[in-house]
Amino acid sequence: MTAERAPFTVRVTPWVLLIGGVIGLAAALVLTVEKIALLKDSSYIPTCSLNPVLSCGSIMKTPQAELLGFPNPLLGIVGFSVVVTTGVAVLGGATLPRWYWLGLQAGSGLGVVFVHWLIYQSLYVIGALCPYCLVVWAVTIAVFWYTTLRNLGNGSRTAIGYHSVVLVLWYSAIGAAVLQRFWDYWKTVL
DSSP states (O other), X not given: OOTTTSOHHHHHHHHHHHHHHHHHHHHHHHHHHHHHHHHHOTXXXXXXXXXXXXXXXXXXXXXXXXXXXXXXXXXXXXXXXXXXXXXXXXXXXXXXOHHHHHHHHHHHHHHHHHHHHHXXXXXXXXXXXXXXXXXXXXXXXXXXXXXXXXXXXXXXXXHHHTXXXXXXXXXXXXXXXXXXXXXXXXXXXX
């Protein structure tokens, strides 16, 4: 099947996986380096601690940052490595079996659930945001959405027609929650 005749999701999903995976992997690597620096020196201020709201350091010191007993960015390194590899393989012409795509769906589904739990924790329990985590959230949502569309195939014609609208609404809802939660701070900056 040529790229011109391939369905939209078959053409776009590998690029989303490759680009999103590289961005997510870079953010996870930076977060891991920052976490190691913080473990070495508890007075270290991570480069992503910019103000009282955008404060990685305060997030990295919470139990939520090590949900499974080790730093969460390590999950990102593993997960995004798989995502990047998948994107490269498919762009290189590999035809992956259905079970593989369903496995990627399950992994990205778990990732998106975890990300939304982290969003809630950041906004309403910890009360701070991590810029690199925001990048990971955005990428994880895109990877999940386009993997879902690809796996639904022709049964998702309506969703494919509005693929970017769904992402814009999804990101807007998160952005609105961030604005609402930290409005008292944001209005002092404006």
